[in-house]
Amino acid sequence: MFHSSDLQPPRSSVPKTPENPLESIGPCHLIPQQLQGFQANVYTSSMAGIGPVLIKELKPNDQKLECLDDIVELEVALKQDGAPVPELLSYHEWNDGWRRNALVYRYYAGGDLFTQLLRLHQTKAITPQRSEIIAYSIVEMLCRCLQHVHYRGWVHVDIKPENIFLSHDIESPDCQAYLGDFGSAVRIGTTISPLHSGTPTYFPKQDFRSNLGGQAAPSLDMFSVGKVLKTFEHIHRLSDHAQPILLALLAHDALHRPTATEMLNTHLPEWRSRINEIV
Ligand SMILES: Nc1ncnc2c1ncn2[C@@H]1O[C@H](COP(=O)(O)OP(=O)(O)OP(=O)(O)O)[C@@H](O)[C@H]1O
Numbered sequence: 021m022f023h024s025s026d027l028q029p030p031r032s033s034v035p036k037t038p039e040n041p042l043e044s045i046g047p048c049h050l051i052p053q054q055l056q057g058f059q060a061n062v063y064t065s066s067m068a069g070i071g072p073v074l075i076k077e078l079k080p081n082d083q084k085l086e087c088l089d090d091i092v093e094l095e096v097a098l099k100q101d102g103a104p105v106p107e108l109l110s111y112h113e114w115n116d117g118w119r120r121n122a123l124v125y126r127y128y129a130g131g132d133l134f135t136q137l138l139r140l141h142q143t144k145a146i147t148p149q150r151s152e153i154i155a156y157s158i159v160e161m162l163c164r165c166l167q168h169v170h171y172r173g174w175v176h177v178d179i180k181p182e183n184i185f186l187s188h189d190i191e192s193p194d195c196q197a198y199l200g201d202f203g204s205a206v207r208i209g210t211t212i213s214p215l216h217s218g219t220p221t222y223f224p225k226q227d228f229r230s231n232l233g234g235q236a237a238p239s240l241d242m243f244s245v246g247k248v249l250k251t252f253e254h255i256h257r258l259s260d261h262a263q264p265i266l267l268a269l270l271a272h273d274a275l276h277r278p279t280a281t282e283m284l285n286t287h288l289p290e291w292r293s294r295i296n297e298i299v
């Protein structure tokens with residue numbers, strides 16, 4: 021699946037343009053407060069020839085802006101790999117006394133997985149079997165994406181339902197899921213603190229011996245995949261076929277967690293065949 025040329029750093033990128041997309045694209049609407057992230061203001065708008073877009077305007081004093089060019093290159097390279105990541109349409113940097121940056125993505129009308137799971141939790145309008153199939157498809161998407169992310173030498177570090185974007189409502193057979201928000205991503209081996217992602221619930225604090233930090237590794241993301249899977253238990257308990265996968269991903273010892281490739285080659289096909297038996 022991979023070629024030796026993939027070992028080269030990503031070469032292409034969307035060009036950086038010196039204009040404020042909030043002024044150049046057209047009428048923009050700030051996304052309501054409960055959906056707002058910590059790092060960015062996000063707006064919806066529309067672009068001729070594209071349709072709905074999401075504009076992510078980064079906070080000007082964010083230290084992570086230092087590696088933004090690398091993260092943009094990574095996102096573009098991942099899309100070229102065929103990884104399920106949101107489509108980055110343009111990248112903007114301008115100056116109004118501060119360095120300002122914004123990223124424009126295709127807008128995914130299903131919003132984020134957190135909001136969709138909350139709705140399903142409240143309505144319970146889904147069977148345990150359907151809930152398990154959706155859980156499987158989300159975990160499968162995350163592993164496909166992470167196989168590319170980790171192979172390229174990066175760790176996402178902030179995998180959570182709020183950072184998984186959906187093309188349609190999650191019950192729709194047409195629903196496609198994407199792993200987004202690479203704003204916390206770091207290269208494998210980078211020293212980070214447990215506060216790096218800003219989302220302690222999904223972060224394996226035990227991998228980091230002290231608050232001062234430890235080295236980012238792919239196993240960190242695999243723990244977060246386990247936590248995302250666990251959130252589905254708020255809707256219905258996962259079947260006995262899913263429980264060993266949950267335990268393996270959430271293993272206290274990082275070395276015992278399956279890699280994304282092991283998940284795709286072994287754990288997921290087994291789970292999938294069991295789901296086929298119960299539906
Ligand atoms: N392409 C997209 N399509 C639809 N909704 C999106 C898209 N990108 C972002 N969103 C919505 O905007 C929210 C914030 O976006 P994002 O997670 O990229 O920014 P953030 O400010 O870095 O968040 P965080 O709090 O994780 O740091 C998402 O949780 C999601 O609800």
Ligand SMILES: [Mg+2]
Pocket residue numbers: 057182183201
């Ligand atoms: Mg986010």
